[in-house]
Amino acid sequence: MPTSTQDADQLRVGVVGAHGNVGREICAAVRAADGMRLVAEVDQGVPMQDLVDNGAQIIVDFTHPDVVMDNLAFCIDRGIHCVVGTTGFTDERLATLTERLGSKPDVGVLVAPNFAIGAVLMMRFAEMAAKFYESTEIIELHHPGKADAPSGTATRTARMIGAARQDAGLDAMPDATSTQLDGARGAEVDGVRVHAVRLRGLVAHQEVIFGTEGETLTVRHDSMSRTSFVPGVLLGVRNIAAHPGLTVGIEPLMGLD
Amino acid sequence: MPTSTQDADQLRVGVVGAHGNVGREICAAVRAADGMRLVAEVDQGVPMQDLVDNGAQIIVDFTHPDVVMDNLAFCIDRGIHCVVGTTGFTDERLATLTERLGSKPDVGVLVAPNFAIGAVLMMRFAEMAAKFYESTEIIELHHPGKADAPSGTATRTARMIGAARQDAGLDAMPDATSTQLDGARGAEVDGVRVHAVRLRGLVAHQEVIFGTEGETLTVRHDSMSRTSFVPGVLLGVRNIAAHPGLTVGIEPLMGLD
Amino acid sequence: MPTSTQDADQLRVGVVGAHGNVGREICAAVRAADGMRLVAEVDQGVPMQDLVDNGAQIIVDFTHPDVVMDNLAFCIDRGIHCVVGTTGFTDERLATLTERLGSKPDVGVLVAPNFAIGAVLMMRFAEMAAKFYESTEIIELHHPGKADAPSGTATRTARMIGAARQDAGLDAMPDATSTQLDGARGAEVDGVRVHAVRLRGLVAHQEVIFGTEGETLTVRHDSMSRTSFVPGVLLGVRNIAAHPGLTVGIEPLMGLD
């Protein structure tokens, strides 16, 4: 029976929170992806037991902080790997997961605050380049409905650059500004200037610019749609079984750590 | 005599302040340009009379506020057109020039604060586009030796955009920012946010970004070297004779007014 | 009755082809826009007569070449203005519309191949800048599902630049390339090099770069979503009544001609 043979090569994936906006996108992406098969769609009215009944090997959970810990306990105990984009993971919650995984040494759980592969690479490249450049500034650009400025990703990038500069013993960046309109030079995060643009039509974008004598290097990430988390989630699904225990952030699954 | 015939087609150009940094660049550019010939290089030790003796039809003056008015009086009285990049032109000085030109109706004098053709086009395009977009922000990027932030060009661009938005009756730009690090959203000039980046390796750059639903439009000007005033000066030399009287800014000679 | 007073200030808009993908976006946009009201949604099962019964003053038609001429005849005869994004308008069809409008001198019909305001501005700016620059090249970037390379917009932009250069008597662009990998320097359209990038994740983007000594000017348009036609359609709805007769392209309604 050819179908069975084919199935044997395919990862059996369940989606928890399958009826939400993000869940629906993930279900569609799993259905369309090579090498995996959507076997369960859990949400209100569809119990977690469906994952077991349909032989799910891996779940993707984009649900709610109130329910995610119970979902993960259920899966870990049954040997199901977990790829988790739900928010609200405190150090305490991560410790609870690590403890639970102690009795299931083969199970992998990935908890990631950001599944956008490009954002992760941008931050890594920024960290690597920082020490070679006298000057570095960050421009992040988002839709005008965003509440915080600068973005969390920009702040995190600035901190990584600041730390890399400090490790390398770099001086403060050159800046002869003596007359300034309030705010013109942006916000300062760990010695790195960050500028936040808010513009109708944009989604989520960030540019990190490095400068030294006679040259600049720019790393830019553009999220064009709300589905930019999809490639990172699929990467998690494909690789989590090979990373038993708790993994925080997709970097290790990308081979970056 | 072929040389004379050839010369008859060529504009005879004198450079005043020919030994300064800018003056030397202009001399080199006039020598290299088609359709014109460098006939006099006035500076300390070389009198203005050289312009007359060598039949200069047009001068380029990048000198000093202390001497420029005398230079221009000398040239106007002798029917020599003037292309002027020297700074310090107050309304009073411009009025003095207009008066002097009254008795020489064929003479043209161009006084321009900015000869970079691209900067002029960028401002014009910004002014034209402004009314069609809900959001507009400006990012200017310069070398770290610059004293003022934002740049004069950025401030002027913001004012032009602000005026165009007001003429069109546009509302304030959308911006849901509620949590902000000081300076993150840039400086505000006439309702337009302006961000100033200072980075080793840069020269002088500016980007104006317009956004509306589903699309953005960007106009960017990059000055890569100190010689970016050259094309504008040559444009002035070629066209000033056809623009008698006083002209402020190269826009009219570019056909933009 | 306050509602009536309010209504009196609002344009009464009908959408023809209201149930298609584009039609639904337009209905949503009209509902959300200030100063207009959606009064009829015509599609299969909803007759054109609904426009009359509900007092539509203007229609938006994104339907099909097979039906659009009948739709427009119906509206013109009843004094309803038309904003049309349907394709397939030959010179013959445009002549037919002009003739029909002859007997209804107050009615305005806008037929536009491209409602993206930014694309129209980009082309206009390219046309204006071309004569000031020795070099101009075009880079267009689209999703990888696009069948033609370069895009129609890029080809049209190149032709406009080529014509502007010819009018200004510019020489061929400088290019010392003597060793070339096949295709490296792009396609040539009227003397202008055009490069087509195809990349997953992109939507529709174009950059026109102008260069002269020491400086470059770049005009870039980014369509981030399929809804980038919306602002242009709303601009058409707001202005068509003031432009009686046939108008081709949104430029005149943008005050660009």
Add this chain to the structure above:
Amino acid sequence: MPTSTQDADQLRVGVVGAHGNVGREICAAVRAADGMRLVAEVDQGVPMQDLVDNGAQIIVDFTHPDVVMDNLAFCIDRGIHCVVGTTGFTDERLATLTERLGSKPDVGVLVAPNFAIGAVLMMRFAEMAAKFYESTEIIELHHPGKADAPSGTATRTARMIGAARQDAGLDAMPDATSTQLDGARGAEVDGVRVHAVRLRGLVAHQEVIFGTEGETLTVRHDSMSRTSFVPGVLLGVRNIAAHPGLTVGIEPLMGLD
């Protein structure tokens, strides 16, 4: 004697080919840099022996293929480290150097084809990002006096991306182009499309764009002036003593290998 104490902390640097264009830039850069001192300027009329007489610990050699091997033999034999930007290093020449260094195990020689730190980082980042993206294309942009298209750096980057994609087992990039103007889709190098722009006003620039569902990542390097090799040369001077033996390319001194 404070001067001696200060000197003891400073690297004593000699420049060979000190009177050429590049040599003069390097002399100026060594003079201006912290932690090093220019002690000898060798060129026609100034013998290599000056290096020894002035206690040079490290030389920088941007000379000519005809003389560089003799220069390096002289320095290696006297225990002087070498940072070399001269061209023409064949495998045979590199083998000769390795052999000579065998008897001087403490001496370091760096031979690098490209000292632009940003170009090296761009290639490294491109190599790291390639496997995560369905699509990657390269746009390189240079002044119009360049003879080859695409540039050597672009070709090398494309090869690195092609190899990384092959290692990761990626399929060919998606591309539905069915109607194409000759050259529009660029040149193909190891499955990667490369586009070469030639524009007056540019110096040397390259952009690598990666795309996957809903997002793109861009790495861009801009060389704004001929001095962009300076930071890489200074990095070589500072680090070569800690890298005995032959090093090809600055990557190992940047900690990238």
